[in-house]
Amino acid sequence: MDELNHFKFSPSTWIIPTGFLVFIWMIFYLDNSFHLHLSVHGIYPRTFSGLQGIFFSPFLHGNLSHIANNSLPLFILTLALIYFYRAVSLKVLFYGIIISGLLTWIIGRPNIHIGASGLIYVLVSFIFFKGLLTKYYRLMALSFAVILLYGGMIWYVFPDVDSTISWEGHLAGLITGVSFALFIKTPDYKKEIRYDWEKTDFNPQDDPFMKRFDENGNFVNTPEDKEISDEIAPLPIQYIYEFKEDFEVDKEKNY
Numbered sequence: 001m002d003e004l005n006h007f008k009f010s011p012s013t014w015i016i017p018t019g020f021l022v023f024i025w026m027i028f029y030l031d032n033s034f035h036l037h038l039s040v041h042g043i044y045p046r047t048f049s050g051l052q053g054i055f056f057s058p059f060l061h062g063n064l065s066h067i068a069n070n071s072l073p074l075f076i077l078t079l080a081l082i083y084f085y086r087a088v089s090l091k092v093l094f095y096g097i098i099i100s101g102l103l104t105w106i107i108g109r110p111n112i113h114i115g116a117s118g119l120i121y122v123l124v125s126f127i128f129f130k131g132l133l134t135k136y137y138r139l140m141a142l143s144f145a146v147i148l149l150y151g152g153m154i155w156y157v158f159p160d161v162d163s164t165i166s167w168e169g170h171l172a173g174l175i176t177g178v179s180f181a182l183f184i185k186t187p188d189y190k191k192e193i194r195y196d197w198e199k200t201d202f203n204p205q206d207d208p209f210m211k212r213f214d215e216n217g218n219f220v221n222t223p224e225d226k227e228i229s230d231e232i233a234p235l236p237i238q239y240i241y242e243f244k245e246d247f248e249v250d251k252e253k254n255y
Contacts, residue, residue, distance in 0.1 A: 009083065016089075017078035021071055024059050024116065028067050031060070042114035043169075045105050053113065054101030057169075060114040070116045073150060077123035084142055085130070088184050096122035096176055103172035113166040121157070121173025122180070124150050129181035136189040 031038045042057045044050030061067035082089040100118045124146055131143030155161050157171040 008086075013079060013083045016082055017075045020078060021075050024061070024067065025071070027059050028061050028064075039112055039114050042112040043101055043104050043108060044112055045108035045110060045168075050105060054098060054105060057101060057104075057114045058097055058116045058119050061116075062114060066115060070120060073120050074116050074123075077120060077127065077146070077150075080127060080142060080146070081123055084127075084139060085186060088186055091184065092122070092126055092180055093119070096126070096173070096180065099179075100169070100173040100176040103175060104166065104169045107172065108166065108168040111166075113169050115166065115169070117166070118169035118173040120150075121153065121170050122177040124153060125174045125177025126180045127177075129178055130184075130186065133181060134186065134189060139189065 027038065030036060038056075038060055039062060041052055042050075042060055043053030061070065078093070081092060085092070096119055100122050104113050104118060127146050128143045131139035131141075131146075134140070153170070154174075156165060157167055157174055159167050161167065
């Protein structure tokens with residue numbers, strides 16, 4: 001069916017998430033090994049120099065716990081995005097980084113904001129809401145899987161939960177993902193899937209199942225069934241009985 005053209009595993013499905021993950025870990029290693037203090041290049045809201053963080057902040061992390069917590073969801077969600085939304089995946093990733101970063105720059109507190117969590121919120125909200133909007137069973141199942149795994153993240157878009165995290169970056173990512181789900185068009189998966197009996201040139205007499213029924217829906221034997229029946233009918237049926245000597249049989253009765 002045509003849906004296989006949309007949901008087809010290819011090397012890019014895992015190469016891009018893996019490459020993204022390797023890159024941010026490499027940046028983290030170099031930053032900590034050589035004391036580069038790259039976090040100063042994060043988003044600093046409403047300052048001209050802080051604009052650079054829109055592009056750099058997703059690749060910068062403050063400590064091992066920070067990058068470890070972001071790595072697995074980033075990999076899983078990016079992989080799911082590329083597999084299920086291949087046509088728009090790069091657009092969501094690229095513009096997701098820019099727009100969520102810009103929103104963070106606008107609404108954020110006067111602190112340095114770094115980390116890939118903003119992008120993670122973009123992916124969670126986009127995949128969840130887009131799946132519901134498509135009303136296609138596979139994508140809706142993906143939406144529920146995402147909300148089951150990462151639904152608890154919603155609490156971290158509120159300012160009073162943890163003052164040490166960038167809730168502004170999370171909120172910006174959530175808003176960006178919802179906006180993408182509403183305005184970025186994806187293929188109409190439901191219309192792409194057409195079964196044989198839905199096609200205009202479908203002939204019931206060519207279908208192995210449908211040709212067993214007449215125009216009134218009554219079951220009928222096909223010529224092939226008649227040929228098989230004619231081949232089987234002439235075969236004699238033999239019954240073999242074995243009687244024990246001490247068992248009396250009334251020969252006048254039919255067994």
